[in-house]
Amino acid sequence: MNFKNISPNEFRNFVRKGNDITTDGVCPGYAHANLIIVPKEYAYDLLIFCLSNNFLKSILEIVEAGNPYTAYVANKADIRKDLPKYKIFKCGKIFKETNDISSYWSHNFVSFFIKCTKSFEWLLRTYNIEWIKHGLFITNIPCNPVGPFNGNLVVTLREFYRSEDAIKAINLTSRNKIMQGTPYHMGSPSVIGIKEDLICKGIKNTNQESILHNTMISWDSGATIKKVVEESKLPIVITNGNARMFVTDLFLESISDF
Numbered sequence: 001m002n003f004k005n006i007s008p009n010e011f012r013n014f015v016r017k018g019n020d021i022t023t024d025g026v027c028p029g030y031a032h033a034n035l036i037i038v039p040k041e042y043a044y045d046l047l048i049f050c051l052s053n054n055f056l057k058s059i060l061e062i063v064e065a066g067n068p069y070t071a072y073v074a075n076k077a078d079i080r081k082d083l084p085k086y087k088i089f090k091c092g093k094i095f096k097e098t099n100d101i102s103s104y105w106s107h108n109f110v111s112f113f114i115k116c117t118k119s120f121e122w123l124l125r126t127y128n129i130e131w132i133k134h135g136l137f138i139t140n141i142p143c144n145p146v147g148p149f150n151g152n153l154v155v156t157l158r159e160f161y162r163s164e165d166a167i168k169a170i171n172l173t174s175r176n177k178i179m180q181g182t183p184y185h186m187g188s189p190s191v192i193g194i195k196e197d198l199i200c201k202g203i204k205n206t207n208q209e210s211i212l213h214n215t216m217i218s219w220d221s222g223a224t225i226k227k228v229v230e231e232s233k234l235p236i237v238i239t240n241g242n243a244r245m246f247v248t249d250l251f252l253e254s255i256s257d258f
Helices: 008-016 040-052 117-126 163-174 196-200 208-213 223-230
Strands: 030-039 059-063 086-090 093-098 109-115 132-142 152-160 215-220 237-240 246-251
Touching: 008 246, 030 040, 030 117, 030 223, 040 059, 040 109, 040 223, 109 223, 117 163, 132 196, 152 163, 152 223, 163 215, 223 237
Parallel strands: none
Antiparallel strands: 030 109, 030 237, 030 246, 059 109, 086 093, 086 237, 132 152, 152 215
């Protein structure tokens, strides 16, 4: 099956049958989202955490307690089965990974769908922008704590060889505040606590000289919220598996600011 040429609904039907597959490159042009499920007694604190840290724009949809179906990100998608893999945490520790959380579902669960920074890579490719993705990094920037939720900002770091490509990337992401927004930082990653040796590790043709001479741009990531929740030591938390997002029906161009 060619996952680049199927609709989000077709992909969700595929994974609903128990198929585990990474969502990288799937349904290009459509927004991908992180999933965070918490007991309803913690949902308000999580919402205030997002508000007080300027992450409110990262929330694509909040589904009321006990409702296992989406309304905005997709038409009645099944939250319990429509992701390739879920991670279940109990008291801050991984309890289980599974492709179906129906047996764990509770009338007490509130579901948050959070932006995923991988979504806009389709736009970069569409405009023939060249870049190296260095991945996610935890910065030295603390978030404002709310209730059990506390941690540092997580960013996604990309390196651009040409300044014109960097400018294009900034313009494209800035016009889509819902899925990405303007960069958090441009310049030396060390300013926000990202060590150069971590950037160079495992990335071919990347060294300290390239970091100094190429344009390094960091965007805040929805992974901040996901990481904070996973480490919050709540009685139970459910999130999407690594590189296994919820594929929405939202076409990126349709949710751009202009």
